[in-house]
Amino acid sequence: MPVTALAQGAKAPLSSWSDGDAKARIIDFVKAVTTEENADFVDLDNRIAVFDNDGTLWGEQPMYVQLAFVLDRVKALVPEHPEWQTTEPFKSVLSGDLNGVAASGERGLVELVAATHAGMTSEEFSKIVADWIAKARHPKLDKPYTSLIFQPMLEVIDYLKQNGFKVFIVSGGGIEFMRPWTDKVYGIPAENVIGSSIKTKYEVRDGKPVIIRLPEIDFIDDKAGKPVGINRFIGRQPIAAFGNSDGDFEMLEWTTSGSGRRLGLLVHHDDGEREYAYDRKSHFGRLDRGLDEGPKRGWTIASMKTDWKSIYPE
Structure with missing residues (x-):
C-alpha cells in the first residue's frame, strides 16, 4: 500500500x-x-x-539523494576510468568535495549518472536503483x-x-x-x-528488444x-x-x-x-x-x- x-x-x-x-x-x-x-x-x-x-x-x-547514489557508483567504477581522477565533476566526487560537486549543478549530476550507467538497459538500471534505495540510509539520521x-x-x-x-x-x-x-x-x-x-536507443540483444542507456545528456x-x-x-x-x-x-x-x-x-x-x-x-x-x-x-x-x-x- x-x-x-x-x-x-x-x-x-x-x-x-x-x-x-x-x-x-x-x-x-x-x-x-x-x-x-x-x-x-x-x-x-x-x-x-x-x-x-x-x-x-x-x-x-547534506546532498541530493541521487548524488549519494552516484557517489557510490563512481567509487565502484573508478578503477576502469583513471581519467576521472583529474576530470570534473568526478574529481570532486573522488576527493569528497561536495561543494565542488554541487557547483556542477543538475547538469553535473546528470553527467555523473550518464557516465556511470551508460551501456546497460533501462531494466538493469531500474534494478540497480531499486536495490540501492532499499538499502541506503541517510548519513546523519541513519x-x-x-x-x-x-x-x-x-x-x-x-x-x-x-x-x-x-x-x-x-x-x-x-x-x-x-x-x-x-x-x-x-x-x-x-x-x-x-x-x-540521458539519451537512449532501441536495440535487440540476444533476441530480446531492450532500451539501452547512452552516455549523452x-x-x-x-x-x-x-x-x-x-x-x-x-x-x-x-x-x-x-x-x-x-x-x-x-x-x-x-x-x-x-x-x-x-x-x-x-x-x-x-x-x-x-x-x-x-x-x-x-x-x-x-x-x-x-x-x-x-x-x-x-x-x-x-x-x-x-x-x-x-x-x-x-
Whole structure:
C-alpha cells in the first residue's frame, strides 16, 4: 500500500499542517477550483498539480539523494576510468568535495549518472536503483531515505488527488532514478514522473528488444527546463505548483501566470532542529530569488518550522 494511502485516513485534510495562512490558502484554492457554482471552477481534465521532488517531497541535505547514489557508483567504477581522477565533476566526487560537486549543478549530476550507467538497459538500471534505495540510509539520521519523506506534503498530494487532481513529479533528478519507487513511496505512478534524462536507443540483444542507456545528456529538467518538460510530457499548463528552491522558480512562474485561480507554494527549510535550516547560501536547494519575489507574485512561502506540526511520517 502506498504511503500516501495512509497519510490522511479519517483525519481532517492537512492534519500535519498548523492552522495558519499556508494551510488556509491550500484549502481555499482547492475548494474554489472544485466547486461547480464557483467562478474559479476547473474541470477535471485541467486539474493538474506539479511537485518538485528534492527538498519538496523528501530531504536534500547534506546532498541530493541521487548524488549519494552516484557517489557510490563512481567509487565502484573508478578503477576502469583513471581519467576521472583529474576530470570534473568526478574529481570532486573522488576527493569528497561536495561543494565542488554541487557547483556542477543538475547538469553535473546528470553527467555523473550518464557516465556511470551508460551501456546497460533501462531494466538493469531500474534494478540497480531499486536495490540501492532499499538499502541506503541517510548519513546523519541513519534511516532509509524513503522514510524521510515529508508527511505534510504527502497530505497535500492525497488532498489534491481526492479532489480530482492529476499529480505529477517534475524534478531536476533523473527520471529513471525516480520511477522505480515513486508509486510505492508517494502514490505517484511512473508515467506521472518527469525528470532529467540521458539519451537512449532501441536495440535487440540476444533476441530480446531492450532500451539501452547512452552516455549523452538528453534533457535537463531544471529551472527553465521544467515548464518545457511539463509542456512536452503533460501537454497542459498546471494550476498548482509546489517547490522549494530557485530551481523551481520558472515552474511556479509559468503555472501561476495562467488565467483563473492558481496556486504556487515554496517550502522554506527553516527548521534546523527537526530537519535542516538553509536557503540563500545553500549549495543544494538554494532559495534566494523565490524568497524575495514569491510573496510579490502571490506565492505561498510555507515555513517548515511554523506551518508543519510534524516533518516525517510516524
